[in-house]
Amino acid sequence: MPQPLYRPDPPQWDDSLFETVVAAAINGVMAVNEFGLISVFNAACEAMFQYRREEVLGHGVAMLLASPFREEYEERLRHYQETGEAKGAGKGRELVGQRKDGTEFPIFLSVGEGLHDGRRTFVVVVQDLTDLQLERAVHAQQRAFLAAIVDSSNDAIISKTLDGKVTTWNRAAEELFGYSAAEMIGTPVVRLFPEDRLNEEAEILERIRAGRALEHYETVRIRKDGTPVDVSVTVSPIRDLNGNVIGASKTVRDITEKKQAEARLQALSAELNHVARVSEMGQVSAAIAHELNQPLTAVLNYTNVAKRLIASADVSAKAKSYEAVSKAGEQALRAGQIIRRLRDFVEKRESTRTLEDINAVTEDALALGLIGNHATEIKTTLALAPDLQPVLIDKVQIQQVLVNLLRNAAEAMTESERRELTVTTFMVNDSWVQVSVADTGCGVSDELAERLFRPFVTTKTGGMGIGLAISRSIIESHGGRLTMVPNPNGGTVFQFILPVAKRLVD
Structure with a gap:
C-alpha cells in the first residue's frame, strides 16, 4: 500500500503573524475604525508621513x-456616519498626502472594508507616488x-498604422502637402500617391511588417x-515594448530643389562639353579650310577637264569625261564627309548612347584630330585589334575625347625630332576594351602629372585647360577610366578603358 501524502495542518490565525506582515509591508498600511480613527499604523506609514505611531493612533x-x-x-466620513454608506470603499485613487512637517507629496490610497469583532473596519493602503510622478x-x-523636435522639423x-492610416502629422507635413492634421489623421496615406505609384504602399508596408526600414527612397507624391x-x-x-511592429514612422523630404539643381548641373555639363568642342574647332578652323580646299579644287579641275572633253571631237571623249565627272563626285563626297563629321562633332544635342565599333569611332576621330599642316610630318601607326566587342557609348563624346588626345599628342611633338603617333585598341579582358594614344613628344613632368586632369591646368600658351578634365569626366560617365603613363620610347601614353556592352547588360 502506498503511503499517504503528508498534508500539514492548515495554518491558524496568528495575531503576531499579522502584525509581522503589516509591519514588513513596503506600502503604508493603516486600519481605521468606523469612527474614522486610526488603530494600526505600520512602519512604512511612519517613514512616509514622518509621524510616530503613537502620534496618530486614535x-x-x-x-x-x-x-x-x-x-x-x-465630508465622506460624515456621510458614512449618517447613512452607513462608505463612499470609495473597495476603490483606489490618487490624492495628496501631508507629512508632519507640512510638506505635501502624491499618494495612491486604496480602501478595503471588513469586520473585526463584529464591527466595521477599514484597511487603508497607501503608496508614495513621488518617484512615479517624477518619472511621469x-x-x-x-x-x-520629442514633439517639439518633430513639430519644428x-x-x-x-x-501610420500597419494598414496605412495616418496617426500623426507634423507642421512640416502640412506645409509640404497642404493638408491639415485634422484632414489627414485617420485617413489612408495613399491619398498622397499618384495613380501610377499606388503599388508602392503595399511594398512599403510589407517591408515594415518584416521589420525592415526603407531609406532615402526617391519618389513622387501629390499635394492637396x-x-x-x-x-x-x-x-x-x-x-x-515587446518588440512587435505596430506601425511605421515616415520622414518625407522635399527634393524639388535638388532635382532642379541636378538638371541644371547636367545642362551645364552638356554646355561645357559643347564649349570644349567648339573651342577645339576654333583652333583648327584654318586647317579645316585647307583640308576642304583640296577636294574642292579637285572637283573644279575634274569638271573643267570634263567640259573640255565634251567640247572636243575626240571619239574617246565620252568615256574620259565620264571618268572625270566620277572623280569629281568622289572628291565632292569626300568634302561632304569632312563637313558632316565636323557638324556632328560641334553640334549641341542631348547625349545618346548606341552600340558602336570602337575601331570605327577611332578612325573617324583620327580624320578630325590630325587635320592641318602641323600633323603632316607625323608618322601615324594604327594598331586596331580585330573582332573587338561593341561598346555602348555616346559616339560624339568619345570622338571628342580622342580628338583632344590626338591634337595634344600632335602639339606635344612640334619640337621633337622624332614624331611618331601610335593609336592602339585591344581587349583588356572579356569585360573591357582599351584605346591608347602614344606620342614621342616632350613628355609630362612629375609635378604636372599630379594635376594634369584638373580643370584649367595646361601647358599650352593659349589653352583653356579644360580638355583633359572634360575628357576624364566623359570617360568616367561611361563607366571607364582615363589615365596617363610615360612612353618607354619617350613622350606620353594616354589610355582609356570602356566596359563592353555585354558587361553593361549583365
Whole structure:
C-alpha cells in the first residue's frame, strides 16, 4: 500500500503573524475604525508621513491629507456616519498626502472594508507616488521635447498604422502637402500617391511588417492642390515594448530643389562639353579650310577637264569625261564627309548612347584630330585589334575625347625630332576594351602629372585647360577610366578603358 501524502495542518490565525506582515509591508498600511480613527499604523506609514505611531493612533486620517482632500475626506466620513454608506470603499485613487512637517507629496490610497469583532473596519493602503510622478514628469518632458523636435522639423514626419492610416502629422507635413492634421489623421496615406505609384504602399508596408526600414527612397507624391512634388522618403518600423511592429514612422523630404539643381548641373555639363568642342574647332578652323580646299579644287579641275572633253571631237571623249565627272563626285563626297563629321562633332544635342565599333569611332576621330599642316610630318601607326566587342557609348563624346588626345599628342611633338603617333585598341579582358594614344613628344613632368586632369591646368600658351578634365569626366560617365603613363620610347601614353556592352547588360 502506498503511503499517504503528508498534508500539514492548515495554518491558524496568528495575531503576531499579522502584525509581522503589516509591519514588513513596503506600502503604508493603516486600519481605521468606523469612527474614522486610526488603530494600526505600520512602519512604512511612519517613514512616509514622518509621524510616530503613537502620534496618530486614535486620530483621524484627515491629519495625513492635504487640503482640499482633507475636507473631502471629512465630508465622506460624515456621510458614512449618517447613512452607513462608505463612499470609495473597495476603490483606489490618487490624492495628496501631508507629512508632519507640512510638506505635501502624491499618494495612491486604496480602501478595503471588513469586520473585526463584529464591527466595521477599514484597511487603508497607501503608496508614495513621488518617484512615479517624477518619472511621469520626465517622460512627459521627453515626449514634449520629442514633439517639439518633430513639430519644428523641416522634414514632414508622419506615422501610420500597419494598414496605412495616418496617426500623426507634423507642421512640416502640412506645409509640404497642404493638408491639415485634422484632414489627414485617420485617413489612408495613399491619398498622397499618384495613380501610377499606388503599388508602392503595399511594398512599403510589407517591408515594415518584416521589420525592415526603407531609406532615402526617391519618389513622387501629390499635394492637396494636385501638383506633384519630388520627395525622398525614409520609413522605419515602430515597435511596442515587446518588440512587435505596430506601425511605421515616415520622414518625407522635399527634393524639388535638388532635382532642379541636378538638371541644371547636367545642362551645364552638356554646355561645357559643347564649349570644349567648339573651342577645339576654333583652333583648327584654318586647317579645316585647307583640308576642304583640296577636294574642292579637285572637283573644279575634274569638271573643267570634263567640259573640255565634251567640247572636243575626240571619239574617246565620252568615256574620259565620264571618268572625270566620277572623280569629281568622289572628291565632292569626300568634302561632304569632312563637313558632316565636323557638324556632328560641334553640334549641341542631348547625349545618346548606341552600340558602336570602337575601331570605327577611332578612325573617324583620327580624320578630325590630325587635320592641318602641323600633323603632316607625323608618322601615324594604327594598331586596331580585330573582332573587338561593341561598346555602348555616346559616339560624339568619345570622338571628342580622342580628338583632344590626338591634337595634344600632335602639339606635344612640334619640337621633337622624332614624331611618331601610335593609336592602339585591344581587349583588356572579356569585360573591357582599351584605346591608347602614344606620342614621342616632350613628355609630362612629375609635378604636372599630379594635376594634369584638373580643370584649367595646361601647358599650352593659349589653352583653356579644360580638355583633359572634360575628357576624364566623359570617360568616367561611361563607366571607364582615363589615365596617363610615360612612353618607354619617350613622350606620353594616354589610355582609356570602356566596359563592353555585354558587361553593361549583365
